[in-house]
Amino acid sequence: MTIRAIIFDKDGTLISATQAWSIPSIQATDYLLNQSDLAEAKQQEIAKLAGIEHDQLQPNSLFLAGSIRDQAQFFAEYVPLDCQEIEQILVDYYYQFQQQELSDALIEPGVIDLLQTLAPHYHIGLITNDHYLLTHHMLEELKLLDYFDFIGCADQYGPKPNPQALHEFSRRFDIGLHEMVYVGDSQLDMAYGKWTRASIAYDPTGQADYLSDADYQLRHFSELPLVIDAIDEEDRRK
Numbered sequence: 001m002t003i004r005a006i007i008f009d010k011d012g013t014l015i016s017a018t019q020a021w022s023i024p025s026i027q028a029t030d031y032l033l034n035q036s037d038l039a040e041a042k043q044q045e046i047a048k049l050a051g052i053e054h055d056q057l058q059p060n061s062l063f064l065a066g067s068i069r070d071q072a073q074f075f076a077e078y079v080p081l082d083c084q085e086i087e088q089i090l091v092d093y094y095y096q097f098q099q100q101e102l103s104d105a106l107i108e109p110g111v112i113d114l115l116q117t118l119a120p121h122y123h124i125g126l127i128t129n130d131h132y133l134l135t136h137h138m139l140e141e142l143k144l145l146d147y148f149d150f151i152g153c154a155d156q157y158g159p160k161p162n163p164q165a166l167h168e169f170s171r172r173f174d175i176g177l178h179e180m181v182y183v184g185d186s187q188l189d190m191a192y193g194k195w196t197r198a199s200i201a202y203d204p205t206g207q208a209d210y211l212s213d214a215d216y217q218l219r220h221f222s223e224l225p226l227v228i229d230a231i232d233e234e235d236r237r238k
Helices: 017-033 040-050 068-076 083-101 111-118 132-141 164-173 187-193 221-236
Strands: 005-008 123-128 150-153 180-184 198-202 216-218
Touching (some): 017 040, 017 083, 111 221, 150 164, 164 180, 216 221
Parallel strands (some): 005 123, 123 150, 198 216
16 A cells, blocks of 8 residues: 555644744733733743743644644633633734734745645645634745645644544545655654554654654655655555
8 A cells, every 4th residue: 555645734844833933922922921910930930831932932832732722721721711712812813923924934944845746646635733714824825725635724623633634634535544644743743643654753953852753754855755655665565
């Protein structure tokens, strides 16, 4: 059996998450925590728990791996707002930022060349813990939208590791989960990829210990076609 579909995470994988989300995440965090009566030191502690350190988002953190609903539930423990209100505040901050700050510099190196190489030969999907409105707008603005046959978001199919989006992709294109691979950058992504033939970690630094559960690792996207060939060869030998 050969691989027929390649599915990607978005933030931290195809898109530089620290560039795309640091500013609105920090702004939203400041706004939300200012709704509480918590001391400044406690607010900083909470921000760090959410993944903000030195005015940057940390890899594998709530802000970069969790869904917006996950983020809202986290802040609901500390501020006098309900989850639905917090979720809308977060979406508003992210969307407003996207209206003015998106640029091609957000795309990880090698992504466009890779998608152009893969598109004629594979079904290409994107499954993310982001909201559909934000995801669609970002991909459209960055001229990446047309490369994807399927986009699955947390507000449509539930957040990862819920496999509902994978099953919908499978149903829509008549492709088994064992005929797909999932490419991501977080520990959650590697767990999610276990539903497919292989979880593939994108780690340009080669130093992310939390990706140790990956079946394969990439330092650059130019390596992905070789990894797919290796998986196909391994399966042919079985």
